[in-house]
Amino acid sequence: MLDFFTIFSKGGIVLWCFQGAGVTESFTGPVNALIRSVILQERSGNNSFTHEALSLKYKLDNEFELIFVVGFQKILTLTYVDKFIDDVQLHFRDRYKNELEQKGALKLLSNNFEFGDDFKRLLREAEESSKARSPGHMRSFKESEKSQKTVKSMIETKGGDKGKEQGGKKNKNTKKEASAVEPVKSDQGKASSTSQKMVENGNQGLTPEEIIQKKREEFFRKRTGGPAEKPTKSPKPQKPREKQMRVWDMGGNSTKNLDYSERNGDGSPNGGDQNQEAHVDPGMQLNSMKGDLQSVDYESSEEDGEEMEEEEERVVVSETSKTSSKKSGGFGGMFGMLKGLVGSKSLTREDMEPVLEKMKDHLIAKNVAADIASQLCDSVAKKLEGKVMGTFTTVASTVKQALQDSLVQILQPKRRVDILRDVMEAQSQRRPFVITFCGVNGVGKSTNLAKISFWLIENGFTVLIAACDTFRAGAVEQLRTHQRRLNSLHPPEQHGGRPVVQLYEKGYGKDAAGIAMEAIAYARNQAFDVVLVDTAGRMQDNAPLMTALAKLIAVNMPDLVLFVGEALVGNEAVDQLVKFNQALADHSMSDKPRLIDGIVLTKFDTIDDKVGAAISMTYITGQPIVFVGTGQTYNDLRSLNARAVVGALMKA
Numbered sequence: 001m002l003d004f005f006t007i008f009s010k011g012g013i014v015l016w017c018f019q020g021a022g023v024t025e026s027f028t029g030p031v032n033a034l035i036r037s038v039i040l041q042e043r044s045g046n047n048s049f050t051h052e053a054l055s056l057k058y059k060l061d062n063e064f065e066l067i068f069v070v071g072f073q074k075i076l077t078l079t080y081v082d083k084f085i086d087d088v089q090l091h092f093r094d095r096y097k098n099e100l101e102q103k104g105a106l107k108l109l110s111n112n113f114e115f116g117d118d119f120k121r122l123l124r125e126a127e128e129s130s131k132a133r134s135p136g137h138m139r140s141f142k143e144s145e146k147s148q149k150t151v152k153s154m155i156e157t158k159g160g161d162k163g164k165e166q167g168g169k170k171n172k173n174t175k176k177e178a179s180a181v182e183p184v185k186s187d188q189g190k191a192s193s194t195s196q197k198m199v200e201n202g203n204q205g206l207t208p209e210e211i212i213q214k215k216r217e218e219f220f221r222k223r224t225g226g227p228a229e230k231p232t233k234s235p236k237p238q239k240p241r242e243k244q245m246r247v248w249d250m251g252g253n254s255t256k257n258l259d260y261s262e263r264n265g266d267g268s269p270n271g272g273d274q275n276q277e278a279h280v281d282p283g284m285q286l287n288s289m290k291g292d293l294q295s296v297d298y299e300s301s302e303e304d305g306e307e308m309e310e311e312e313e314r315v316v317v318s319e320t321s322k323t324s325s326k327k328s329g330g331f332g333g334m335f336g337m338l339k340g341l342v343g344s345k346s347l348t349r350e351d352m353e354p355v356l357e358k359m360k361d362h363l364i365a366k367n368v369a370a371d372i373a374s375q376l377c378d379s380v381a382k383k384l385e386g387k388v389m390g391t392f393t394t395v396a397s398t399v400k401q402a403l404q405d406s407l408v409q410i411l412q413p414k415r416r417v418d419i420l421r422d423v424m425e426a427q428s429q430r431r432p433f434v435i436t437f438c439g440v441n442g443v444g445k446s447t448n449l450a451k452i453s454f455w456l457i458e459n460g461f462t463v464l465i466a467a468c469d470t471f472r473a474g475a476v477e478q479l480r481t482h483q484r485r486l487n488s489l490h491p492p493e494q495h496g497g498r499p500v501v502q503l504y505e506k507g508y509g510k511d512a513a514g515i516a517m518e519a520i521a522y523a524r525n526q527a528f529d530v531v532l533v534d535t536a537g538r539m540q541d542n543a544p545l546m547t548a549l550a551k552l553i554a555v556n557m558p559d560l561v562l563f564v565g566e567a568l569v570g571n572e573a574v575d576q577l578v579k580f581n582q583a584l585a586d587h588s589m590s591d592k593p594r595l596i597d598g599i600v601l602t603k604f605d606t607i608d609d610k611v612g613a614a615i616s617m618t619y620i621t622g623q624p625i626v627f628v629g630t631g632q633t634y635n636d637l638r639s640l641n642a643r644a645v646v647g648a649l650m651k652a
Contacts, residue, residue: 286489288458296638347386356377369571376407380399380403411625411640419560436535436558451636467534468512486500486634513552516555541579550584568603599623601625603629
């Protein structure tokens with residue numbers, strides 16, 4: 001039933017393995033995929049993993065740094081696997097405890113772990129216990145609820161209607177009797193009316209002496225002519241103020257100043273297209289983006305994080321010292337505090353639970369999706385469970401450090417995207433490097449496409465922009481404006497008389513996949529280095545548009561598919577990325593479909609330290625964040641600094 005079972009250390013040394021009868025394929029491929037995709041990427045919250053036709057279950061032993069992995073066919077439903085892997089772990093630990101406590105790879109290699117007989121016995125017991133569980137006993141008719149019903153109760157008779165009528169008459173009689181009883185109740189109500197008036201006068205909850213004192217004060221106030229206490233009334237609702245017309249400071253008094261039909265913004269008559277964008281902003285820095293992009297920095301985040309950690313540790317130390325001093329005085333309190341800090345026992349889930357709950361709430365407050373925050377905390381708990389704490393360390397600091405390391409690992413995925421290197425490689429093959437941008441509406445695809453164009457031009461490449469957003473009004477004009485602006489910043493005279501940026505467009509209402517194909521062919525003929533394909537924004541639930549995007553990517557096979565998402569989203573980031581990837585997989589014609597290769601995170605300057613969307617997006621796709629948009633000018637493009645972002649995320 002089982003294809004394989006292997007036990008190996010976290011250093012990669014296989015201590016023992018088992019391969020099922022008739023299994024010829026090696027298990028190294030699935031196990032290596034598990035290590036790369038789950039264990040190294042800090043995704044061990046769920047203890048199962050699927051690789052092609054195999055389903056893998058694994059268990060981490062943090063005390064001895066071991067990993068237990070079992071593999072079986074995905075179509076099988078083996079209910080005993082979870083308990084079986086726990087039993088194997090316990091027996092293996094108990095049998096080879098002395099050998100496992102010896103540190104060092106050479107000592108592990110020198111030991112001989114003979115575990116075959118015990119494994120077969122445990123497997124036999126597990127299979128027999130699963131077979132012994134008989135299916136649920138079927139109830140007899142007498143045990144069911146249906147047997148309690150009689151035939152008479154299920155037959156509708158005319159007498160039943162009469163009974164209802166008689167019942168109705170009885171109900172009328174009972175109403176009359178009830179009305180006769182009501183006068184008696186009304187007399188009792190009169191007696192209690194005086195007490196209700198007392199409550200209404202505001203004497204509820206007062207003692208008799210306080211009521212007498214209050215009445216005396218009212219009597220003296222009337223005799224002396226003082227102002228009587230008026231009962232507080234609810235204030236009258238104010239009438240809503242009418243909306244007043246806004247007056248702009250720089251607007252002027254007439255609308256003539258706003259008429260630009262006869263002149264441009266600089267006061268010159270409407271002339272050539274190239275002069276229209278000739279004015280350069282003083283803040284625009286040319287030749288400032290050569291080479292790799294600068295990383296996003298949070299200078300104060302790490303210092304604040306360290307201060308917060310020190311404060312947390314002080315609080316934990318003071319609490320342990322207070323509790324220990326209450327239990328015993330003098331030296332006992334001092335030793336109790338040391339006992340609370342010194343690593344004397346291994347961590348359990350119960351020890352970490354309160355700290356993990358606080359960490360989870362903190363991550364959600366920083367815009368991490370709720371599901372991903374839970375999975376991260378579960379992964380950290382599995383990573384630390386059974387680990388012996390270091391000397392003079394608290395549970396809070398240990399959990400926080402482990403979570404911080406996990407977040408850094410998540411933001412540094414297995415695949416690094418180096419666009420400049422890839423463009424130069426495509427140049428050597430005499431073909432353009434094609435990048436496709438996709439995403440939902442309004443996240444800044446066209447704006448960040450222009451920023452990336454500027455960065456590529458600064459590094460000496462020529463760019464062709466393919467206007468494949470044939471749906472939104474003004475999309476082509478927006479890209480044409482960016483083209484003019486970029487060509488004015490880098491005039492053709494400085495580049496041998498050839499414009500560094502060109503726009504390939506066929507207007508509106510056309511097939512986007514066809515336009516992209518024509519643009520790539522045009523770029524190959526005209527020797528452009530990079531083609532940037534702008535697509536229409538679409539919601540992840542719009543099936544026809546998602547099909548059109550999948551067709552564009554499947555037909556043209558771009559070198560890079562970038563998902564553009566804004567840093568303001570929380571749980572929505574997960575839904576967007578999952579559905580975009582699912583649509584690309586469903587509508588692809590190949591066995592290995594092209595999915596999202598990287599992420600462009602926009603509007604990063606608007607979120608302060610709520611950077612959780614970066615974690616959510618990277619965790620879902622396993623792909624890196626290639627660019628970060630931090631403003632509205634062409635210079636506002638950065639790369640992601642994982643440690644700085646994690647520092648901002650962990651800041652209180």
